[in-house]
Amino acid sequence: MAVIDPVAIKKDFPIFERPVHGKRLVYLDSASSSQKPRSVIEAMNCYYETTHANVHRGVYEIAERATRRYEAARASVARFIGAASPAEVVFTKNVTEAINLVAYSWGRANLRAGDVVVLTEMEHHANLVPWLALKAERGIELRYIPVTDDGLLDLGRLDETLDGAKLLCVASVSNVLGTINPVTELAAAAHAAGALVLVDGAQQAPHMPTDVSATGCDFFGLTGHKMLGPTGIGALWARRELLEAMPPFLCGGEMIRDVRLDGFSTNDVPWKFEAGTPPIAEAVGLDAAVAYLHGLGMEAVRQHERSLTAYALAALREAHPDLVIHGHPSADRRGGVISFVYKDVHPHDLSQVLDQAGVCVRAGHHCAKPLMRRLGVGATARASFSVYNDESDVDALVAALADADQLFSL
Amino acid sequence: MPGLEDLYREIILDHYRNPRNRGELPTPPAYAETGFNPLCGDEITLYVQMEGDRVADIRLTGQGCSISQSSASMMSTAVKGKSLAEARATIRRFKSMMSIHEHRLDGDSGTSDAGFEPDEPAAEAEVSLGDLEALQGVVKFPVRIKCATLSWNTLAQALDHLEGVPAS
């Protein structure tokens, strides 16, 4: 297996050439949004400089090339996640839109008052609010798989929770705790109970191998900007027969076969779900991002981030025994995400002080307010890793925490 | 900490470490209003006890960063004992201290607070903000303006309620 060399990788990311507050940029917020390699930026620029036209419309040379580039991106994403066919990959704006697509289209066609959707206590608002909205609108019932004190899903009453459910929605990796959830087992249990499975793969696709066919899920969402790609593009994968049976979500151009004054018929999948001019340059950028990650090897990426997480957990515990680190103690059970609370220093203040040292960490509820309540905190600080991070970034975090201690010690 | 002196002035840290008027008041007779900062999850509950036209007592609970907590603490001391009109003037003066600087920064409406009104007439300039002037440095850190204004917006809502102004 290839080994990740983060020092070489950092050179591929132009943003690291610029200091922040006169300091080297220590970017530890990739769970929020990752930085972009030069190859992604150049692919998008090159597309605009040489190829741009609208897709699926023009018969002229560049329009045809633009269409080919756009569809090639779909095929790359399909390969990257182990989809059986590019027709199963719908481009969306982000993973939030991917989940909303399922809630609006599949959900409104299939869920009635009293139908059960199972979620977990650790979901991002993107995988909660669309279902809460459906609950308010339709009176569906929501059940939650609880979270244990060490940050895992509590599967003790899983069969009971899934009994009679129509859908299970779960993040494969938590954006707060980093927990890697056992989605293959969960999918098997959900299917045995007759429920479909939606996986929020926002924090998985950038960091570890993804194989939707092997996982056995029915829907899988990802978001480009967290996986070295541009903002403005994400994807929903779903099994083809599901997509074919689902009514359209957004309506307009592109998604139709025929329109008359008294009605319309829809295009084939996946275009049936892509109304209007799509994010073409963003698809080209996502294609380059997927190629970059594939070039590194996703198994190697996972091993790099696993050992960096283990290093960080140990270094933080040793230097700052007062630090409360949420989630499972072992890096084997978690992705490169570490949420922590430092003494009485509010995460906002901590993040502000770390910023002075060029260290970027996120502070807040991380769009997971129910999980924050479960943890008994209003907010946490969160450091998260990607392929370009190395031990020196962790060391910078550990050192900068001491500055905060000095300023805020009560 | 170099670069942060303007933000974390000593008086701010003092109010953060030793918050004034912390606690609750029985409702009724006091009125309670809760404000949220949806960006970071900070929340604050104000208890306002009126006596005629006067803010006879004010208490607060909640959690938040040093800026939101110290601003709330200073706000409570600034309006306690004031008439409604004086409290309103103090709110306007505080907000205008923030918004004047916002305009000067870059006019970026993305950083402005939805609760801000346009700059107030000169009369408000006469209201002395005392310790609150220390929060002026916050405007150099636009994302933190929402922290500083949380308790003020909550107070404005409470006063609206107490004066019977319909919720906007």
Ligand SMILES: Cc1ncc(COP(=O)(O)O)c(C=O)c1O
């Ligand atoms: C687990 C998870 N789901 C959903 C999202 C939402 O992603 P986006 O804002 O790109 O739709 C995020 C990121 O914020 C996330 O971490």
